[in-house]
Amino acid sequence: MKGVSAMRFLSAVLLGASLLLSPPAAAPARAQERVVNVYNWSDYIDPYAIDRFQRETGIRVRYDVYDSLETLEAKLLAGKSGYDIVVPTSEPSFSRLIRAGALAPLDAARIPHLANLDPTMMSQVKSSDPGNKFGAIYLWGTTGIGYNAAKLAALAPDAPRDSWDLLLKPENAKRMAKCGIVLLDSAIDVIPSVLRWLGRDPNSTDSQDLAAVESALRGIRPYIRAFIGGGAVEQLASGEACLALNYSGDVIQAAARAEEAGKGIQIRYIVPKEGAQLAFDMLAIPADALHKSEAMELINFLLKPDVMAGITNQVRYPNAIPISNSSIKPDILNDPGIYPPQSVRDRFFTIGAVPPEATRARSRMWARLKSGG
């Protein structure tokens, strides 16, 4: 969810290295020492939580990070990654890894804190993981619109601030093009939202629906400056882009960064009223993990309300453990961009797995759209 295609070159290099030198992280542990090898998104943990886990359990945590799902997925699909805990996003990676048999089922008896997870959200994950067998929700977010408040007020004061119309209607996009419109370079994160805006099924793999999406996006293509893999945090925060189809977490980070910079740039996040795609980052265990029991212990620890509240306070992403709310900082809990009210949550939607042929049709449409040809 955080960055789907940033620097694929690096992923390729890392993958090549891991194929040659696998397993990278699983150097033989000394006889009695218990370890767990964690592979998580960068900047996505409360360092104190890891310290505390090591102190309380004596299990050593070897912590490694990635910045794109592709890096993670390619490593796991190549096999023998050496990791014991990974954090894939529900779609497409988590569900694809389940289908490929790359993940081990969680043992609910050994992870009692699974019961802390919001049952509504866990049932929303079922479109990716029927039966909730393979993962626990770590953090979650939506795909929506980030904008620069001053630029929007100046260039398109009458444009709606609660709808995909702001971005997808050509008359609005045309006015905002002057200050920079960017889209996520990720077909899987853009197409379902456009389908939803068109009043169609976000899960549709029908070719006519895809054609409708393409023609809608072509309408605003001339006004798009760039397709950005991995989210437009930097572009929004620096004022280089003023309107972005982006992940909620990225926009919230951009807002925080813009405030730190103190140049008076205000970034806001919109959860469009037509509905926003919900994505979950899932705690999961690779099928060939060597330290499964330590991994389950760490997952159980992370699902403790006070630990999870610490993580949310640190990274500003919402978690799925409602009883942790009392320990979350009020400015985070009351930010509707991070914790949207129930009326907004009711309009969230999730997507299911896309069959390979439809995936290819989507990625080709995407390449055509980007090339403008």
Place this chain on the structure above:
Amino acid sequence: MRTLFLAPLWAWLTLFVAAPALLIAVIALAIPADTVPPFRLALAPDALIQALTDSFYWHGFLGSLRIAAISTLACLAIGYPMALAIARTSARWRGLLLAIVILPFWSGFLLRITAWIGILRDEGYLNAILSAVGIAKIQLMNTDAAMFIGIIYCYLPFLILPLESRLSSADRSLEQAAADLGATPVRVFVHVTLPHSLPGMFAGLALVFIPVTGEYVIPELLGGPSSITIGRVIADEFFNNNDWPQASALALILLAALVLPATIARRAPRGGRI
């Protein structure tokens, strides 16, 4: 004795050229599947046939060849005069000038490309200078122009170095003789200097053209979305569509397509005699 000296070379070729190519060929003939790794071994030509017949892939190949051709010609236009100038300076300055050409290699490739992002972006150094002297800002990042700047910057030394080495080995008395016999400077260049430099020029052109055709990083980081390159297409097949056989088939064809110009460059006139 000769075999002994060549052994490391053969080991290197087997390990780092033949083995990976063979691995790619094996995967290209496999069938994609929802497994770890995501293919089933087979002898299926489907992916190769698809790679050769699908017009979408041809766009990718042609897009990359276009970028490589433009970049190579631009490198030649900029690099030839530079190589000639360096070759004609006194020995003392020549070493220094060559060192300056090589100097950028002392820092990482990705680092240098990232530095160009800092220069070319909307709020970057170039636009800061432009607006300081009263010229309107230009948008360069994420355009073809930025991509070509990055490619030419990175690959220019590969053209200059072999060309300069050839030019500096030229016998200047031949040029003087031609001039004494009444040839104009242009005639001297076309009939004496240029033919002598051809082997170095072809080596330089191949050193630029071949890697630029497969170039993925610079178009991805500096370029705009407007050009489909084969590097991007392969990455999409691998990472987005999870179709390793298709990605491998395309990589294999790219490899074959690049062996051709390399062979031509090898067969190119060794030149030197007039």
